[in-house]
Amino acid sequence: MEKIVVNGGNPLFGQVEISGSKNAALPIIYACVLVRGKCVLENIPDVSDIRCSFDILRGIGAKIRMITRTTYEVDCTDVEAGRSDYDLVRKIRGSYYLLGSEFGRFGRAKVGLPGGCNFGVRPIDQHIKGFEALGGRVSTEGGYVEIESDRGAVGSNIFFDLSSVGATLNVMIAAATADGVTVIDNAAREPHVVDCANFLNTCGAQISGAGSDVIKIKGVKELHGCTYAIIPDMIEAGSFMVAAVATRGAVKINNVIPKHLESVTAKLIETGADVEEFDDAVMVTSGETIRRTSVKTLPYPGFPTDMHPQMAALLCTAEGTSYINESIFENRFRYVEELRRMGARIKVDGRILVIEGGAPLSPAPVMATDLRGGVAVMIAALTAKGVTEISEINLIERGYDNIVGKMQALGADIRKVTVPDDAQLARAN
Numbered sequence: 001m002e003k004i005v006v007n008g009g010n011p012l013f014g015q016v017e018i019s020g021s022k023n024a025a026l027p028i029i030y031a032c033v034l035v036r037g038k039c040v041l042e043n044i045p046d047v048s049d050i051r052c053s054f055d056i057l058r059g060i061g062a063k064i065r066m067i068t069r070t071t072y073e074v075d076c077t078d079v080e081a082g083r084s085d086y087d088l089v090r091k092i093r094g095s096y097y098l099l100g101s102e103f104g105r106f107g108r109a110k111v112g113l114p115g116g117c118n119f120g121v122r123p124i125d126q127h128i129k130g131f132e133a134l135g136g137r138v139s140t141e142g143g144y145v146e147i148e149s150d151r152g153a154v155g156s157n158i159f160f161d162l163s164s165v166g167a168t169l170n171v172m173i174a175a176a177t178a179d180g181v182t183v184i185d186n187a188a189r190e191p192h193v194v195d196c197a198n199f200l201n202t203c204g205a206q207i208s209g210a211g212s213d214v215i216k217i218k219g220v221k222e223l224h225g226c227t228y229a230i231i232p233d234m235i236e237a238g239s240f241m242v243a244a245v246a247t248r249g250a251v252k253i254n255n256v257i258p259k260h261l262e263s264v265t266a267k268l269i270e271t272g273a274d275v276e277e278f279d280d281a282v283m284v285t286s287g288e289t290i291r292r293t294s295v296k297t298l299p300y301p302g303f304p305t306d307m308h309p310q311m312a313a314l315l316c317t318a319e320g321t322s323y324i325n326e327s328i329f330e331n332r333f334r335y336v337e338e339l340r341r342m343g344a345r346i347k348v349d350g351r352i353l354v355i356e357g358g359a360p361l362s363p364a365p366v367m368a369t370d371l372r373g374g375v376a377v378m379i380a381a382l383t384a385k386g387v388t389e390i391s392e393i394n395l396i397e398r399g400y401d402n403i404v405g406k407m408q409a410l411g412a413d414i415r416k417v418t419v420p421d422d423a424q425l426a427r428a429n
């Protein structure tokens with residue numbers, strides 16, 4: 001079993017290169033199923049959710065070739081619908097994009113229900129609403145989602161009940177080669193929605209309005225292969241920005257799109273930090289002290305829910321009482337228990353976190369409860385003088401490419417260790 005061991009107290013100084021966006025790469029990888037040809041994808045992050053997705057696509061007949069550590073050739077010429085591995089699909093959330101791409105290409109789909117971080121119920125009713133609007137007959141039985149249709153996806157108008165990143169992407173993918181025009185209203189505006197639209201347009205699709213809440217897709221007969229570079233990961237970048245401030249350091253974060261980080265930048269400035277923007281980098285310098293602030297998570301361009309746990313770790317060491325209102329997921333607070341083990345004075349009141357700052361955190365054995373919660377306890381450990389051990393680190397490695405190496409390069413005393421698990425210990429005795 002692997003753990004991350006942090007000897008906290010060092011401020012982070014130096015420069016870090018941000019990897020490609022996991023949440024942009026996932027829909028684009030599955031959208032390759034629409035293309036009877038080869039796509040070359042660049043700036044792919046080396047994280048387990050991506051490796052799992054490549055395994056899922058290989059399992060349905062895709063040929064995937066690594067060209068460099070971050071560049072892959074994906075050839076979906078010979079893929080077949082309804083053949084994806086149930087147990088692989090349930091490992092991650094992003095596998096549900098296979099529904100949209102199988103439906104778009106074959107007029108039918110059969111994919112196991114997705115998995116992903118455990119934030120309570122994560123329904124897919126809006127995805128189903130979209131597929132039905134496109135002429136699909138959707139059933140969910142036996143752990144599978146199945147889509148059937150008489151003549152394949154047919155363009156239509158869809159008004160989503162709420163802003164859903166996944167549903168917006170899934171329907172956009174299905175509509176790219178549908179018969180006719182689709183208009184998605186109340187669409188999610190996240191940068192990874194724009195990135196997937198740009199990828200599809202590079203393959204010959206006709207999508208306009210991505211990044212606004214109305215997206216228009218004129219279905220085309222056929223898509224062709226292309227070469228496409230994924231955008232930088234705004235959540236990885238935000239995580240390093242928060243870590244720099246939490247450790248009272250100064251870090252230049254390279255290979256970012258500053259506009260994607262504006263809500264995080266604004267909040268860090270409220271805490272007293274200084275953020276200087278360059279074309280493709282931000283320079284973050286902590287203030288003398290960290291002032292309290294209040295945060296409400298919202299769909300883009302609001303403060304991202306995927307940055308809430310990291311911000312909570314920072315605000316534990318701020319002066320005064322801070323609040324975080326998690327308006328997107330009803331329960332992504334499991335990491336709070338782990339911060340409490342380190343002396344954090346946090347209470348959860350419904351969807352509101354009340355954080356009493358002013359006291360340093362102290363080391364304790366903790367675990368990653370989910371992807372972003374895992375990075376939150378890592379940031380807390382970086383601020384706590386002494387040795388903290390973090391277990392369940394596979395959850396962190398789902399979405400962060402070499403985070404330990406990147407933190408070491410910034411001066412953190414952090415390392416990954418392998419410890420025998422109980423079964424190995426029992427065998428040794």
Ligand code: EPZ
Pocket residue numbers: 023026093094117121122123124125126127128162163164165166167188305306328329330371372399
């Ligand atoms: C994506 O999840 C991301 N995952 C999440 O990142 C991110 O937190 C989320 O978007 C919001 O930005 C991937 O991209 C793989 P939603 P998704 O559909 O698509 C509700 C991470 O850490 N909803 O925008 O599942 C839903 O329950 C992960 O990288 C419905 O009610 O998010 C939630 O309350 C964690 N019905 C809200 O909408 C639906 O059909 C937003 O969910 C779909 C969603």
